[in-house]
Amino acid sequence: MRHTLPLRIRPPGRWNGFAWREMWNRRELVAAVVRHEIQLRYRQTVLGVVWVIGQPLITTLILSILLTRLTGQSHKGIPYPLFVYVAMTAWAYISHGLTKSAGCFICYAPLVNRVYLPRLLVPFAVVLAALVDFLVALLLLPVVMAYYQVTPSLTLLALPLVIVLMILTVFGMGIWLAVLNAKFRDIAYALPFLLQLGLFSSPMFYGSDIVPLPWRWLYALNPVVGIVEGMRWTLLDAQPAPVALMLISTGAALAILSGGLYVYQRREPTLADVI
Amino acid sequence: MDNVIAVRNISKCFPVNRGQAHALRAALEKAALSPLTRSHNRSETAQQFRWALDNISFEIKRGECVALVGHNGAGKSVLLRVLSRVIRPTCGEADLYGSVGAMLDIGVGFNRDLTGRENVFLQGAILGIRKRDLERKFEEIVEFSGIGDLVEQPLKSYSNGTQVRLAFAIAAQLEPEILLMDEVLAVADEEFVGASVRKLADLKREGRTILLASHDMSLLSQLCTRALWFEQGRLMGDGPMKEIEERYHAYLHEVSSTPRHG
Numbered sequence: 001m002r003h004t005l006p007l008r009i010r011p012p013g014r015w016n017g018f019a020w021r022e023m024w025n026r027r028e029l030v031a032a033v034v035r036h037e038i039q040l041r042y043r044q045t046v047l048g049v050v051w052v053i054g055q056p057l058i059t060t061l062i063l064s065i066l067l068t069r070l071t072g073q074s075h076k077g078i079p080y081p082l083f084v085y086v087a088m089t090a091w092a093y094i095s096h097g098l099t100k101s102a103g104c105f106i107c108y109a110p111l112v113n114r115v116y117l118p119r120l121l122v123p124f125a126v127v128l129a130a131l132v133d134f135l136v137a138l139l140l141l142p143v144v145m146a147y148y149q150v151t152p153s154l155t156l157l158a159l160p161l162v163i164v165l166m167i168l169t170v171f172g173m174g175i176w177l178a179v180l181n182a183k184f185r186d187i188a189y190a191l192p193f194l195l196q197l198g199l200f201s202s203p204m205f206y207g208s209d210i211v212p213l214p215w216r217w218l219y220a221l222n223p224v225v226g227i228v229e230g231m232r233w234t235l236l237d238a239q240p241a242p243v244a245l246m247l248i249s250t251g252a253a254l255a256i257l258s259g260g261l262y263v264y265q266r267r268e269p270t271l272a273d274v275i
Numbered sequence: 276m277d278n279v280i281a282v283r284n285i286s287k288c289f290p291v292n293r294g295q296a297h298a299l300r301a302a303l304e305k306a307a308l309s310p311l312t313r314s315h316n317r318s319e320t321a322q323q324f325r326w327a328l329d330n331i332s333f334e335i336k337r338g339e340c341v342a343l344v345g346h347n348g349a350g351k352s353v354l355l356r357v358l359s360r361v362i363r364p365t366c367g368e369a370d371l372y373g374s375v376g377a378m379l380d381i382g383v384g385f386n387r388d389l390t391g392r393e394n395v396f397l398q399g400a401i402l403g404i405r406k407r408d409l410e411r412k413f414e415e416i417v418e419f420s421g422i423g424d425l426v427e428q429p430l431k432s433y434s435n436g437t438q439v440r441l442a443f444a445i446a447a448q449l450e451p452e453i454l455l456m457d458e459v460l461a462v463a464d465e466e467f468v469g470a471s472v473r474k475l476a477d478l479k480r481e482g483r484t485i486l487l488a489s490h491d492m493s494l495l496s497q498l499c500t501r502a503l504w505f506e507q508g509r510l511m512g513d514g515p516m517k518e519i520e521e522r523y524h525a526y527l528h529e530v531s532s533t534p535r536h537g
Contacts, residue, residue, distance in 0.1 A: 007371040007372075009363070009371065028406050029403075032396060032397050036389065111401060114380040115401055117401065
């Protein structure tokens with residue numbers, strides 16, 4: 001008699017439990033997919049890094065000129081180019097990460113329908129890989145800050161928290177998009193439009209103080225608000241510290257993530273049937 | 276009895292694909308119409324499914340090498356996908372005792388723009404081989420695949436057969452207790468098929484259990500002592516390789532000599 005329990009294969013039930021241990025055991029897969037994404041991105045495109053920095057940079061230039069013309073040189077002491085560039089690097093990550101995760105199960109179809117692995121690792125790896133672009137785009141920031149003689153303060157130490165919030169947000173929303181897009185391919189087509197709405201409803205070229213104080217908590221339910229204000233606070237020492245906004249945004253991001261994990265858990269057993 | 280695989284009444288049904296573009300519209304229509312036309316819709320939905328596996332049961336003992344034979348679309352691949360947990364059965368259950376390694380397709384996750392070396396590590400990670408083990412066995416993989424210096428070239432410069440060689444060489448490092456293999460050696464040349472058969476025979480001698488789907492009867496007869504024969508999702512026969520092969524050939528002859536209508 002053998003004592004090991006068999007691996008039992010059965011039809012999808014209502015709740016299948018979460019395979020945390022299995023995901024941890026397969027963590028090397030995440031590293032491999034991240035490496036693969038980066039290798040391809042910087043090898044296939046001649047101007048790899050230029051694209052990564054160029055996208056937020058050009059948007060920043062245009063918006064800065066516009067805003068400076070319309071409203072003056074700075075926003076509460078922060079020059080507009082910095083004010084916008086910081087937000088645009090975050091937005092470039094968010095929009096890129098969401099686009100990549102929406103398509104990840106289709107892009108990595110063989111990983112879904114030709115081999116067994118914890119599939120949640122695929123959107124997770126894609127979201128992490130997109131982070132490299134964000135970090136590269138951030139490299140330009142010290143140069144611009146030096147030009148405008150803006151020095152960071154101790155608030156810089158909180159930057160990792162903001163980045164974690166950003167990853168949680170993109171991963172949470174990304175799971176929703178990835179799972180839904182596997183069945184309804186319309187999602188990928190609707191996404192550019194949704195991202196455009198997101199861009200305008202987030203404090204990219206204005207501060208979130210434009211929203212009246214009684215309503216600001218509602219505004220912060222959009223996690224991008226907490227991320228962008230957090231970036232400005234930690235990198236540029238924008239005052240006052242957006243603690244309340246960030247807490248509300250974190251709560252919203254966690255709610256989105258929980259919902260995404262639930263949807264994934266319900267859909268995962270039939271994922272290979274529709275890819 | 277030392278069963279390694281026990282399959283009990285497994286069935287799998289797929290919705291008949293009406294094109295992904297219609298998925299959202301169909302879901303919306305269904306949601307909108309369901310309260311009104313519930314009884315009418317029933318009969319319609321009944322036709323929209325196809326049973327890819329129909330009430331399959333069998334047991335496999337440790338160290339057996341079992342052939343899966345049957346026409347394209349008979350259910351061999353679906354069975355292997357169910358046993359490797361890629362898809363879940365619609366009903367029934369199966370127990371597997373021991374680690375499972377599956378090779379359902381050549382080079383799952385191979386990327387044409389990455390070099391052979393990069394693909395080895397990517398594919399290894401996908402199959403669940405530890406990076407440490409891959410580094411240790413890298414030379415062995417390259418040697419077995421026989422690709423030589425090509426390993427530093429992007430995969431797009433490889434022929435199909437060469438890709439199969441590399442893919443099989445990586446998968447051979449899996450050393451699972453249960454190996455599930457779909458028709459993957461079909462495009463490899465005779466020499467490599469020979470090397471692969473020897474490798475599989477080694478695995479079998481070590482007491483590993485192998486399920487092998489193929490249309491190549493001579494390959495199957497070299498390795499397998501037992502065969503499962505599928506047609507249209509049903510298990511038509513389960514017995515010694517030789518007997519099943521004869522029955523399958525008789526069936527093929529009968530099907531091809533029967534005049535088709537329409």
